[in-house]
Amino acid sequence: MRRQKKNAFWIALAAPGIIWLIVLFIVPFYAVLAIAMGKLDQLFESPVAVWNPFAWSSENLIDVWRDLFGSAAFAGPILLRTVVYVAIASLLSLAIGYPAAYFVARFAGRRKGLFLVLMVAPFWISYMMRMLAWVDLLQTDGYANKALSWFGISAVNWLGGKPVTVILGLVYGYIPYLILVLYAGLDRIDPALIEAGRDLGLGRVRTFMRITLPLSRQPILTGLLITVLPMLGDYYTNNLLSGAASTSMIGNLIQGQLGTPGLEGQGAVLSMLLLLVLLIPMIYYVIATNRSSQAAS
Amino acid sequence: MAHPREGWQGHGAPRKLTRRSFLGRSAGAALALGSLPLLDACASALAGTGSVPLPRPDNPVKWPVFTGNEAIKTGMPREEGATLQVYNWVAYVNQDVVNSFAKKYKCKVEVTTFNTMDEALSKLRSGLQFDVLMGATVDVLGQLIESKLVQPLNHSYVPNITQAWSDFTNPFYDQGWQYTVPYTIYTTGISWRKDLVHENPYTMSNPWAMPWQPKYKGRVAILDDYREGISLGLMKNGIFNLNTTDYRQINAARQALQDLTSLVNVRIDNNDYTEVPTGDTWIHHAWSGDMAAAASYMPKGVNVDVVGYWFPADGRGPVANDTNVVLRSATNPVLAHEYLNYFLDLPNVIENISFNGYMQPLTGVTPQVLVKEQILPPSLLSTIVLPSYFRRGVAELQLPVDVDALWQQAWLVVSNGI
Numbered sequence: 077m078r079r080q081k082k083n084a085f086w087i088a089l090a091a092p093g094i095i096w097l098i099v100l101f102i103v104p105f106y107a108v109l110a111i112a113m114g115k116l117d118q119l120f121e122s123p124v125a126v127w128n129p130f131a132w133s134s135e136n137l138i139d140v141w142r143d144l145f146g147s148a149a150f151a152g153p154i155l156l157r158t159v160v161y162v163a164i165a166s167l168l169s170l171a172i173g174y175p176a177a178y179f180v181a182r183f184a185g186r187r188k189g190l191f192l193v194l195m196v197a198p199f200w201i202s203y204m205m206r207m208l209a210w211v212d213l214l215q216t217d218g219y220a221n222k223a224l225s226w227f228g229i230s231a232v233n234w235l236g237g238k239p240v241t242v243i244l245g246l247v248y249g250y251i252p253y254l255i256l257v258l259y260a261g262l263d264r265i266d267p268a269l270i271e272a273g274r275d276l277g278l279g280r281v282r283t284f285m286r287i288t289l290p291l292s293r294q295p296i297l298t299g300l301l302i303t304v305l306p307m308l309g310d311y312y313t314n315n316l317l318s319g320a321a322s323t324s325m326i327g328n329l330i331q332g333q334l335g336t337p338g339l340e341g342q343g344a345v346l347s348m349l350l351l352l353v354l355l356i357p358m359i360y361y362v363i364a365t366n367r368s369s370q371a372a373s
Numbered sequence: 374m375a376h377p378r379e380g381w382q383g384h385g386a387p388r389k390l391t392r393r394s395f396l397g398r399s400a401g402a403a404l405a406l407g408s409l410p411l412l413d414a415c416a417s418a419l420a421g422t423g424s425v426p427l428p429r430p431d432n433p434v435k436w437p438v439f440t441g442n443e444a445i446k447t448g449m450p451r452e453e454g455a456t457l458q459v460y461n462w463v464a465y466v467n468q469d470v471v472n473s474f475a476k477k478y479k480c481k482v483e484v485t486t487f488n489t490m491d492e493a494l495s496k497l498r499s500g501l502q503f504d505v506l507m508g509a510t511v512d513v514l515g516q517l518i519e520s521k522l523v524q525p526l527n528h529s530y531v532p533n534i535t536q537a538w539s540d541f542t543n544p545f546y547d548q549g550w551q552y553t554v555p556y557t558i559y560t561t562g563i564s565w566r567k568d569l570v571h572e573n574p575y576t577m578s579n580p581w582a583m584p585w586q587p588k589y590k591g592r593v594a595i596l597d598d599y600r601e602g603i604s605l606g607l608m609k610n611g612i613f614n615l616n617t618t619d620y621r622q623i624n625a626a627r628q629a630l631q632d633l634t635s636l637v638n639v640r641i642d643n644n645d646y647t648e649v650p651t652g653d654t655w656i657h658h659a660w661s662g663d664m665a666a667a668a669s670y671m672p673k674g675v676n677v678d679v680v681g682y683w684f685p686a687d688g689r690g691p692v693a694n695d696t697n698v699v700l701r702s703a704t705n706p707v708l709a710h711e712y713l714n715y716f717l718d719l720p721n722v723i724e725n726i727s728f729n730g731y732m733q734p735l736t737g738v739t740p741q742v743l744v745k746e747q748i749l750p751p752s753l754l755s756t757i758v759l760p761s762y763f764r765r766g767v768a769e770l771q772l773p774v775d776v777d778a779l780w781q782q783a784w785l786v787v788s789n790g791i
Contacts, residue, residue: 119425120494120516121774150786157790215653217672235653236591237638319594319640321790329789336599336781337491338774 112136112344121337123344136341140349143342151329151346158326161239162307165246166300169254172247173299177258178288181265195259198252207245207316211235214317237320245313250306254299261295262288294368301361305354326350425515427771429616433545436518436552444525445706452705456481457712460497460700461507463488465557467728474715480708497522497700504703505712508556508695511546512771518552523698525551530710533717538734538760541694546770553696554713557662557731558758560766561601561691562684564649564659564667574683581608583683584656585629587636594640594648595633595658599784600769602641604691605658606630606787615691615769618776627783634790641788646670646730649680661756662731668750678752692758692766694734723748732758 110125113132117124126132143151180191198206214220214234221231234241265288273283311327330350333343428434438444459471463486475482485503487493490510497506498520509517517523528534531554534542541555563574563583570589574580584593584605595602604615606626617623633639640654646663648654650670659682668677684690697716699709715721719737727748732738740757743749749756772780 118774119519120498121777122491122495122498150789154789215651217652233591233653237640238591315642319642319644320638321634321641321788322638324789329785332785332788335489335491336785338778339781339785 108344108347111341112348114341116338116341123340136345140342140345144349151326154324154329155326157324158308161243161246161323161325162304165243165250165307166304168243168247169251169303170296170300173251173254173258174292174296177255177262181259181262192259195252195255203249204312204316206249207313210245210248211316214241235317235319237318237322239318239323241317242314242323242325245317246307246310249310249313250303254303257299257302258292258295261292261298265291294365297361297364301357304357308354309350425519425771427515427773428511428546429770430545430768433548434515435548436514438525438551439521442521442524442701444527445530445710447527447529449707451478451707451711452480454480455705455708456483457505457705457708458503459484459505459507459712460493460501460503461486465508465729465731467725469728470716470721470725473721473724474712477715478708478711480705482712494522497702502702502704503700504705504709506698506700507716509553509698510695511693512769514546514553514696515771517698521701523552524701524703524706526554526699526713527710530707531714531717533714536717536719536735536737538736538763540760540763541734547696553698554717555734556695556697556716557729558692558694558734558763559731560661560684560756560758560762561596561604561693562659562661562682562755564645564657564664564680564682566649566652566655566679567681568679569652569655574681575686579609579611580683580685581605584639584658585609585633585636586656589655590637592653592655593633593637593657594642594645594654595630596645596660597641597643597788599781599788601658601691602630602784602787603627603780604769606633608690613689613767615767616772618773618779620779623779623783627787630787634787650675650677661758662729664730665732665749665753665756666730667753677750680753682753682755684755688759688762688765690762690766691769692762693768694763730756734758734760 106127107125110127111123113129113134113136114126115124115133116122140151143149144155145152176195180188180195184191212218216231216233218234220234224230224232269287269291270283273287274280278286309327309330311325311331314323314325314328315331326346330343330346333339333346336343426432426434457475457480459466459482461484465486466484468484471482471484487496490513493506493509494513494516497503497517506517506523509523528550534550534554537555542550544550544553544555547553563580565572565574565583567573569592572583572586574583577583584595586593595605600615603623603626606629607613607615607617607622609629610622610625612622612626614622630639642648643663645654645657645659646666647670649657649659649664650667651672652675661682661684664680664682667680671677671680697713699706699713703709716725716733717735719735722733722735722738723742723746726732726738726743727746732743740749740754743757744751744754771777
């Protein structure tokens with residue numbers, strides 16, 4: 077009886093979260109699915125959601141499949157470009173973020189709080205505002221080019237559709253997420269383990285390679301997951317910092333389809349496919365976390 | 374003159390082909406036969422969605438007035454203490470003019486904005502209620518009228534229509550101005566920085582090809598609009614039917630734009646009004662109304678004279694107008710009519726143009742007035758739209774659904790840099 081009451085208490089406690097999930101995730105998800113498998117209003121060229129799964133049409137799905145992999149596929153290269161941009165941006169984020177997080181976790185001492193505040197500070201400003209600030213900084217007569225001119229370097233057309241600008245924009249936009257996750261993971265590493273390594277005769281580098289790095293594998297995985305997922309669906313970094321067709325990403329394609337009368341259904345399918353692709357690293361993450369927990373216990 | 378009802382089909386007529394199968398079959402047939410079939414069969418019927426006619430200058434349309442959606446009666450009293458709900462594009466009206474209307478008619482006016490016509494249509498269809506829709510484009514009038522989202526006008530409440538150009542008292546897209554009054558007018562041309570670009574489009578043999586110059590790589594942009602974009606490709610290729618249904622022409626335009634990406638890494642955006650003045654872009658496919666406002670965006674110390682806007686001197690280029698309509702859901706229809714009337718009165722129109730740069734087709738809005746009122750710098754007189762442009766110019770009008778899909782698909786490929 078007491079056990080039943082206890083269970084009911086926990087269910088009641090979880091209820092708001094579950095209701096929240098149903099209302100704000102499952103219902104919208106099903107709405108997207110109903111549009112993806114739905115029809116087209118002939119008068120307005122707008123999508124008509126079909127809620128009954130038995131009446132679903134596969135037309136949009138087939139169209140998107142052809143766009144991605146058919147003989148006249150045009151979306152395939154965009155997908156490839158997106159993967160390349162995100163991979164480079166993620167690796168750069170890791171290369172920049174890991175040392176920063178490592179420093180704060182291991183060497184910041186009493187100033188740890190200050191550094192944490194500095195790391196969280198970018199979250200106080202919206203992503204779009206930060207990108208718009210970069211537009212000002214990077215324009216022809218912006219501060220970036222003025223700074224270059226001090227060294228005799230001629231002005232660079234940063235906003236002229238350069239992949240490097242988009243990639244660096246992605247790095248700048250998402251790196252705080254990575255650093256915070258890495259910091260949380262690195263801070264939890266028991267210093268005694270590192271000291272033990274040093275006591276057993278390992279140098280600084282080998283201690284890092286044999287103890288710290290293996291123990292930070294899980295935070296790295298989590299951090300990358302948290303940054304890669306939004307990067308893959310990002311569209312406004314490219315919109316604001318490039319705007320060139322040659323740097324368009326899959327998010328831009330989806331945005332284009334969703335904003336084009338008659339193509340919203342295909343945009344919905346592409347969104348669903350992207351979600352399915354993103355599920356792969358998420359499932360891997362869950363498995364890896366479980367394995368790690370089991371190994372620890 | 375053709376009867377406006379020509380080309381109409383029964384409501385809800387079943388479609389014989391899906392959009393994609395139509396595309397596939399057109400392309401397939403073309404490959405098989407060695408020459409692509411003109412899709413003019415679609416256009417000849419001038420039926421867009423199977424039930425809505427496609428207005429054309431040579432096929433003007435008089436829209437029906439549906440039972441239960443008639444115009445309001447003459448002589449009705451104005452709604453007292455009302456709040457007029459206006460639905461408009463972002464930054465497409467001078468708030469000072471809106472406020473002066475509210476003051477004069479002792480009412481409140483709330484302006485809600487949208488970003489695309491598609492968004493506006495979706496929200497109106499979802500049941501959002503407004504009194505006035507400002508800036509309705511000509512290509513969606515059929516949809517608005519057919520779905521009874523707008524109400525016919527009672528002309529007795531809009532006496533200021535006499536101030537408008539005569540072309541707009543009987544436009545081909547709404548014979549007898551039953552549902553619409555004109556709002557803004559604009560051309561699409563090429564804007565460039567005279568101090569950074571050596572060529573002058575006025576002396577070029579094909580100014581529409583001006584963006585195709587590799588030496589300006591990274592400094593060229595085109596408008597982010599599938600009709601404007603593909604139309605630029607068409608005109609570069611010497612095609613001036615901007616409602617073409619010919620697959621070959623659309624395909625060639627797409628290829629031209631893809632070549633443009635390869636040549637100059639073209640940017641696709643609608644920031645012509647800021648990018649050219651700041652010098653971030655040197656050649657921009659542009660709208661006249663945007664460039665008319667260039668002076669407001671010039672960096673400190675740079676004179677607006679360095680900004681140029683080219684539109685064919687003979688008027689043979691894209692020209693368009695937006696309209697204002699009273700929505701059927703209007704709870705203040707009399708006030709809504711008076712609002713439309715207010716935006717056809719010269720002093721208000723001049724003040725409105727001073728904010729958004731887009732001209733309105735009133736006989737009193739002349740180049741001399743715009744320069745005298747310091748709304749337009751003399752160096753940008755080319756942004757002025759003349760009545761003759763609507764006779765000689767080319768308009769991007771509503772396309773048959775399946776042909777529209779061809780244009781959209783071509784643009785998706787261009788805008789994603791394939």
